[in-house]
Structure formats: C-alpha cells, structure tokens
Amino acid sequence: MRILVTGGAGKVATSLRTRLAATGRVLRLFDVVRPAGIEGAGAEEVVLGSLTDPDAVAAACRGVDAIVHLGGQSKEADAGEVLRANALGTYHLLEAARREGVTRIVLASSSHAAGFHVRDDDTYPDGLPAGVPPRPDSLYGWSKAAVESLAGLYADRFGLDVICVRIGLWFATPPQNRGLATWLSLDDGARLVEACLSAPSPGFRIVWGVSRNTRRWWSLAEGEAIGYHPKDDAEVYAAERIAEFGEPDFEHDPELTRVGAWWCDWPLAQRMG
Known part of the structure; x- marks a missing residue:
C-alpha cells in the first residue's frame, strides 16, 4: 500500500512517519522541501512540489492508494494566502485523486473551522458533536471550512471516501491549560489516521x-464510529500545567469554553503577526 502524505516535511507528518510505518506500506512524502531522515529500502519516497502546482500534485498522486493531507498554510494569514494554500491546494489534490482513482482521503481540517462554537453541556452532554456547522474564528479557519465543504462535494459527486479531522492541539504534550481539554497526543493522532484509512466505506x-x-468537552462518538479509540489523557500533565498557568475554568472562561479560544478575540493584525 502506498500512502501519499502531503506536508511531508512538517512536524505532524514527521511524528506520523514512524507510527504509520508497516510491512508492505510505502509513505510518499510531498512537500516543497525535502523531509529529513528518509528511511531506506523503499519504505519512504519523496516528491518535491507545491500544492498550488496542479501538475506537481498530479504527479504526487500517481500510483497511490490513499492520501493523508496535512499540507497547506497552518497559521493565520491574509485571505489570498490561506485560500491559495488551503482551499485551492486541496482542490488540486482532490481533483488529482479523482482522476487517478484514489478514493480514500484523510484531510486535516482544524478546530478553528468551528472556533465560535461554545461549550454547552446541557445541549450536548456527551460533548460538542464533530459535525456542528462551521463557525470559523479566523481567515485560516474559514479556509478550513472551505476545505470541508469541498470534500463534501467530492464525496457526493464522485463517491470519494473523505474524512475531515478537526484537529485540536496535536503536540507531544498538551500546551497551556487549553490543552488539558483539546490535546491530541502523537500516538492518538496516529491511531486516528489509521482508523480513517481503514474504516469501511465511510x-x-x-x-x-x-x-x-x-476535561475534554468535544465528542468522541464520531471518531469511535470509524474505529478511533484514543488512549491518552492530558490529565497526567494537569499538575504541571496548573502550576504554570493557574487553575483553569472550563465552565466560564471564554478562552476555554470556545472551540477557538483566544482566536475568537484577537485583532486580525495581531493574529497575522
């Protein structure tokens, strides 16, 4: 099985590479720069190019069985940049996948596509559903909402199996107090990707x-429905985080009760700085 990983030189892809390694599996890493530490014996391949170049994307998709799409703009930027890197880049990828007959795609969306949703335990006692309508908190979040919409189009029109992951804080350890609720560990991130790749006809x-x-208040039900069963808990870091940042209030503090936290408040110029 050959899996294309876009953004192959990035931090998330780097953490996934060893975790996705398996007998009979080849990872094709696509990025504008060469990833470090490429494995030998054909376990990893490299294709250099940009998501904004449809010919390069088409070449990267040739002969692959599935795609894990991590590439694009990962921070706030002006509208042209986030739409070019994320929305247009994802269009090039989905179109190339369709033409090449690649039907299984995992797309990195973001919690910021739903940033203005708030914690509501009365309405959602099992956690905020993953499929709540987009409420982006930034231009970056808007571009990720566009990616989700485009993925839905390609699933409905062309029958692609596309799973969009609204990623929280995907780090080795949970950053800040917010991470006590929204952390995605490196191992659970790999478990989630594996579930997305193997779920039957999602x-x-x-x-x-x-x-x-x-302290999570986002639902796990949608992930469990495709076979994602996370094992890690940010609570093991709670004492350390509270000692550094103080006792968190996940019921009233708007930085902790909104999906997008402080992204909902920052002036655009500050977010872009």
Whole structure:
C-alpha cells in the first residue's frame, strides 16, 4: 500500500512517519522541501512540489492508494494566502485523486473551522458533536471550512471516501491549560489516521482530532464510529500545567469554553503577526 502524505516535511507528518510505518506500506512524502531522515529500502519516497502546482500534485498522486493531507498554510494569514494554500491546494489534490482513482482521503481540517462554537453541556452532554456547522474564528479557519465543504462535494459527486479531522492541539504534550481539554497526543493522532484509512466505506465524515482527555468537552462518538479509540489523557500533565498557568475554568472562561479560544478575540493584525 502506498500512502501519499502531503506536508511531508512538517512536524505532524514527521511524528506520523514512524507510527504509520508497516510491512508492505510505502509513505510518499510531498512537500516543497525535502523531509529529513528518509528511511531506506523503499519504505519512504519523496516528491518535491507545491500544492498550488496542479501538475506537481498530479504527479504526487500517481500510483497511490490513499492520501493523508496535512499540507497547506497552518497559521493565520491574509485571505489570498490561506485560500491559495488551503482551499485551492486541496482542490488540486482532490481533483488529482479523482482522476487517478484514489478514493480514500484523510484531510486535516482544524478546530478553528468551528472556533465560535461554545461549550454547552446541557445541549450536548456527551460533548460538542464533530459535525456542528462551521463557525470559523479566523481567515485560516474559514479556509478550513472551505476545505470541508469541498470534500463534501467530492464525496457526493464522485463517491470519494473523505474524512475531515478537526484537529485540536496535536503536540507531544498538551500546551497551556487549553490543552488539558483539546490535546491530541502523537500516538492518538496516529491511531486516528489509521482508523480513517481503514474504516469501511465511510463516505464523508467530520471527526474531532482529540485524545481521551478527562476535561475534554468535544465528542468522541464520531471518531469511535470509524474505529478511533484514543488512549491518552492530558490529565497526567494537569499538575504541571496548573502550576504554570493557574487553575483553569472550563465552565466560564471564554478562552476555554470556545472551540477557538483566544482566536475568537484577537485583532486580525495581531493574529497575522
């Protein structure tokens, strides 16, 4: 099985590479720069190019069985940049996948596509559903909402199986107090990607990229429906985080009760700085 990983030189892809390694599996890494530490014996391949170049994307998709799409703009930027890198880049990828007959795609969306949704335990006692309508908190989040919409189009029109992951904080350890609720561990991130790759005929889905955190208030039901069963809990870091940042209030603090946290408040110029 050959899996194309876009953004192959990035931090998330780097953490996934060893975790996705398996007998009979080849990872094709696509990025504008060469990833470090390429494995030998054909376990990894490199294709250099940009998501904004449709010919390069088409070449990267040739002969692959599935795609894990991590590439694009990962931070706030002006509208032209986030739409070019994320929306247009994803269009090039989905179109190339369709033409090449690649039907299984995992797309990195973001919690910021739903940033203005708030914690509501009365309405959602099992956690905020992953498929709540987009409420982006930034131009970056808007571009990720566009990616989700485009993925739905390709699933409905062309029958692709596309799972969009609204990623929380995908780090080795949970950053800040917010991470006590929204952390996605490196191992759980790999478990989630594996579930997305192996779920039978998922069609179009949206799932949260989050671990089984004690203070989590996002739903795990959508992930569990495709076989994602996270094992890690940010609570093991709670004492350390509270000592550094103070006791968090996940019921009233708007930085902790909104999906997008402070992204909902920052002036655009500050977010872009």
